[in-house]
Amino acid sequence: MSTPLVFKFGGASVKDAQSVRNVVAIIERYPDRPMVVVVSAMGKMTNAFESVVSSWAQEDLLGATKALQGIQDFHEGxxxxxxxxxxxxxxxxLAQWYEDLGQLVQPSDRSYSEQYDSIVHHGELISTRIVQAFVNTRIPALWLDTRTLIKTNDLFRRATVKWGPTQECISAAVQESKVYFVQGFIGSDPAGRPTTLGREGSDYTGAVFAYCLGANSLTxxxxxxxxxxGDPKTFQNTKLIEELPFCEAIELAFYGASIIHPKxxxxxQKKGIPLRIRSFVDPAATGTVITSADQATPQVPNFILKKNQALLSISTKDLAFIAEYHLSAVxxxxxxxxxxxxxMRNTATEAVFCLNNDAIIVPKVIAALQSDFNLTFTSDVELLTIRHYNESDVVRETEGLTILQEQRTPDTVQFAFQRN
Known part of the structure; x- marks a missing residue:
């Protein structure tokens, strides 16, 4: 078997019928086989499936059923x-999966996280099956169930890959010189229950397949x-980064650069497999390549904005210092x-955390902490990170903002803030 290519297409690249046709056109540009194509849920379908989970959590069967019908109508269109x-x-x-979903929204004793994975992963199943069936009318294409290939632990919504079993399964499945379609974002635990790898985890799925197959690149x-x-929808005068070192890409992903999943x-990097980020709107353009280069080209500051954040401040009820065992428990x-x-920042008497403000999880965490700590919770917060900053960048980007917390290192500055 020759060295495979691995492509990943996100939801925006398969958001409608014309976008799916464009995926076929891109695949046809590359005769290399085998090719593994990782596909996300179509358009905003992950959000739609999350609304189903939310309705289930609120015991709103009518709302969940209505949301499922909207999902089915979207795909049928x-x-x-x-x-x-x-x-x-x-x-x-598709009929079987819709029937399964109808059963899943019935009342059950599953935890929120397990139910999330059981429902939301259907977005990827449906998406890849539709795209594979259409591509197969032009190019021989096979559909594989990623749940049988990527083996994980049972930490729902943020599962960890078990590399040994995953390597064996993927290597055995991808043999022929064809195009294989697989789902991003999902796997299964030792009991065979569906798991997910974290929001926007399809990029990571692509990396898992590239690693296990020794691919010559992931695109x-x-x-x-x-x-x-920076995100051009948020920041002005953004610049294209032509080449980026693996180590710097890891840092940017860690701080929340939405174009790359952190994992x-x-x-x-471990196998020296280049990561290419390219435009499905202009597939002839070279885009960005992430490699073992020594430095970025060009060398510019990077700007990252995370919305829907909250600040949680904790202090002890007995006026004691915040010690290691307090932080360990938290x-x-x-x-x-x-x-x-x-x-995160801590002083002698207070620890402050800037969190993703998950509407389901955070209230449960606050309730669990209240018995042992004094808490202050601030919502409507955003987090700005500037990497390789200079003071003119800081002044320009923070003008008019109410800064709640600030943290600096020689390379990176972060501001938790509210807008006036």
Whole structure:
């Protein structure tokens, strides 16, 4: 078997019928086989499935059923545009998954996180099955179930890959010189239950397949020219980064650069597999390549904004100092509940955490902490990170903001703030 290519297409690249046709056109540009194509849920379908989970958590069966019908209608609209005659096997698979979803929204004793994974992963199943069926009308294409390939622990919503079993399964499955379609974001635990690898985890799925197959590259197809030094929807005068070292990409992903999932880089770095970020709008453009280069080209500051944050301040009720065992207990709770901490600062008497403000998880964490700590909770917070900053960048980007917390290192500055 020759060295495979691994492509990843996100939700924006398969958001409608014309976008799916564009995916076929891109694949046809590359005759290399085998090729593994990782596909996310279509458009904003992950958000739609999350609304189903939210309705289930609130015991709103009518709301969940209505949301599921909207999801089915969305996908059927795309299928109608793509196919003159819908393949019978596609209809059969989709009917089974919709039936499964109808059962899943019934009352059950599953935890929120397990139910999240059980429901939300269907977005990837449905998306890849539709795209594979359409591509197969032009190019021989096989559909593989990633749940049988990526083996994880049972930490729902943030599962950890078990590399040994995953390597064996992927190597055995990808043998022929064809195009294989697999789902991003998902896997299964030792009991066979579906798991997910974390929000936006399809990039990481691509890295897992690239690593296990010894691919010559992983290409992530986006709706931007490549990796910019900031989100052009948020920051002005952004610049294309042509080449970026693995180590710097890891730092940017860690701080929240949305173009790369934080776990994506390390498997690629270990085997020296280049990561290419290219535009599905202009597939001839070279985009960005992430390699073992010594420095970025060009060398520019990087700007990252995370919205929907909250500040949680804790202090002891007995006026004691915040000690290691206090922090250990707090972080243990965060780990159990799946809280994401993006910045932390502690003094002798107070610890302050900047968190993703998850509407389901954070209230449960606050309730658990209240018996042992005094708490102050501030919502409507955003987090700005500037890497390789200078003072003019800081002054320009923070003008008019109410800064709640600030943290600096020689390379990076972060501001938790509210808008006036």
């Amino acid at each position: 795309i299928i109608t545009e793509l196919f003159q005659q819908i393949p019978i096997d596609l209809q059969t698979d 992530i197809w986006k709706d931007v020219p490549g990796m910019l030094n 994506t880089i390390q498997p690629l 972080y243990q709770l965060f780990a159990e509940k799946g809280v994401v901490v993006n910045m």
